[in-house]
Amino acid sequence: MNGFLYLIFGFLTTLITELIVYFMFIKGKKLNIFLYCLLINSFTWPLANLIYAYINLFLLIELGVFLIELILIKILFSVGWKKAILISLVANILTTTLSFII
Amino acid sequence: MENKLFFGIIFLILVLPLVSADAIEPGYHGIRINNQITNINDFPNYVFVSYSTLGGMPRSIDIIGKDGKLKAYYKFDLVSVYAIPKSEFNESYINYLNSNVTANGDLFKIYFNSPQIKKVIANVVSYTTVSYIDPTTEISDSYTIDLNKILTKPTKEETNKNLIYVYILIPIIVLVIIIFIIIKRRK
Numbered sequence: 175m176n177g178f179l180y181l182i183f184g185f186l187t188t189l190i191t192e193l194i195v196y197f198m199f200i201k202g203k204k205l206n207i208f209l210y211c212l213l214i215n216s217f218t219w220p221l222a223n224l225i226y227a228y229i230n231l232f233l234l235i236e237l238g239v240f241l242i243e244l245i246l247i248k249i250l251f252s253v254g255w256k257k258a259i260l261i262s263l264v265a266n267i268l269t270t271t272l273s274f275i276i
Numbered sequence: 277m278e279n280k281l282f283f284g285i286i287f288l289i290l291v292l293p294l295v296s297a298d299a300i301e302p303g304y305h306g307i308r309i310n311n312q313i314t315n316i317n318d319f320p321n322y323v324f325v326s327y328s329t330l331g332g333m334p335r336s337i338d339i340i341g342k343d344g345k346l347k348a349y350y351k352f353d354l355v356s357v358y359a360i361p362k363s364e365f366n367e368s369y370i371n372y373l374n375s376n377v378t379a380n381g382d383l384f385k386i387y388f389n390s391p392q393i394k395k396v397i398a399n400v401v402s403y404t405t406v407s408y409i410d411p412t413t414e415i416s417d418s419y420t421i422d423l424n425k426i427l428t429k430p431t432k433e434e435t436n437k438n439l440i441y442v443y444i445l446i447p448i449i450v451l452v453i454i455i456f457i458i459i460k461r462r463k
Contacts, residue, residue, distance in 0.1 A: 184305075213450050213453060213454060216446055216447070216450045217446075217447045217450040217451060217454070218447075220442070220443040220444075220446050220447050221443070221447050223407070223443065224443045224444065226407060246454065249454075249458060250454070250457065
């Protein structure tokens, strides 16, 4: 698999994993949930990888992603802070764990 | 229920990272390195072979074709290239050695210690890891060999890279869209 396919695979794995979590916790139009999930991940995923290429602090970057995503979840899905924290926490624990395995 | 979820998450955090014994470091992916001898046809009286070992144990001997391309090896293989005079070369013996590498371990060493066989390249690297963000998509190492030298580095290294700007451009576009959504909602 070449580098470009790895990138696509990495992004899609993250997107699908987080989308499953969003569907579990958020009620509403599936298309909206998908679009917001796509927006959130299109913002955090490239930035996280870009930063990681220069700063080798994986967990710190993941913490940053968790914080940014919880704010975006709160704003885009209009949910409470507690729910936003829970969704972001579960989604990022799963994607972080997957990044260790894959 | 909440307690079970909490302990489940703690379990995942603590245990799952330990499972990835042979995993690539997070954020990195593997890239094959294409290796090629550029002047193999300058030595018509020699046959060139690549010899791979893993942890000091022989893995295989592979004959290098006229195109000079080395096969792709396992990431932890240690690979060297040898020049064998055609008069000394015996393909059926190589096949015999390859047929049972474990039992023929000592024969490999004896074979490559022969004074007629010359090592021309040491430590050929077939694999490396780069960050996901690293735009490198392919690496091609080429070697211009000399029978009186052992090369330890490629003579020339070429890398194909993708453009990096998408990693900055996409988040900026997405941020604009998110701000647009927020402003639209407030109106």
